Amino acid sequence: MNIIFGVDIGGTDIKLGMFQEDGQLLSRWQISTRVMNNGQLIFDDIAKEIRQKMNEQSVSRSSVLGIGCGIPGPVDNQSFVRKCVNLGITNIYPEQEITKRMGGMSVQIGNDANVAALGEMWKGSAQGKRNILLVTLGTGVGSGIIIDGKIVNGLHGLAGEIGHFTIDPEETEKCTCGGTGHLNQIASVFGVLHYAKRFLQEDSAYSVLREKKDFNCIDLTDAARKGDAIALKTLNYCMGCLAKGLAVTAHVIDPDIFLIGGGMAKAGQLLIDIIEEHYLSNLYLMPERTEIKLAALGNDAGIYGAAKMILDRKGD
């Protein structure tokens, strides 16, 4: 049985998975990300970890189909990374960096959100689908698009960055990118908590959230489930903005399914119900609604998708 390695490089840790060709995860581990020297230590560490795993598990060089890698930044269609702030890397071809450390082994990189969408299509919530939009609501709002089974990068790697849609033109606070009123500021975990605090100040309605010194998104969604007015107002506004973004996207790519992942997805079906309600109110042309579902693989979506990129390349 052939082996594939899937790697998900994040700003704080690097997740690695060793897979069989059929998608069975044989081993999964993670290491800390050492962000310095334009990513050189990251590539050194990945090569070292994979070599070590191959030795431990007696995996021969010839049985390894390749190493897929997700990166938290734009990857253009030449696999070039102009800038990845989280990893402190600029102007680099990560594939070449890893390939040369692995004696010419096949390496493929992709944007982490796109790669996670591919993982969900292979072994997660979107199995059997060919056109997917995955949105991750975490520190920021990430998203990945799969069309006809293939990741869409676009010329500059910008495709699928719905987090930077201007969704609220009235908003004056700035997004991390420098723009204002972006979905990223509103529907991320950070955004939802920020708006909840703002609504608590602006609105005098009773809320259980006022009794807490600090609260997280689970506290907020629990409160919403019990009918808390401020928690519901927050989720309706923030997920309403997300739904508007999904509806805009539907008019462009009309996917088979929308998947919602990331920390906010822990809110479960309540989140989907709110998104669906607002989504439908933003659509006029379509007689049938698009399925909106929670992503299934959580933090492992990246390593699954990374491995799948190698299989897809093999099939080309």
Ligand SMILES: [Zn+2]
């Ligand atoms: Zn932005």
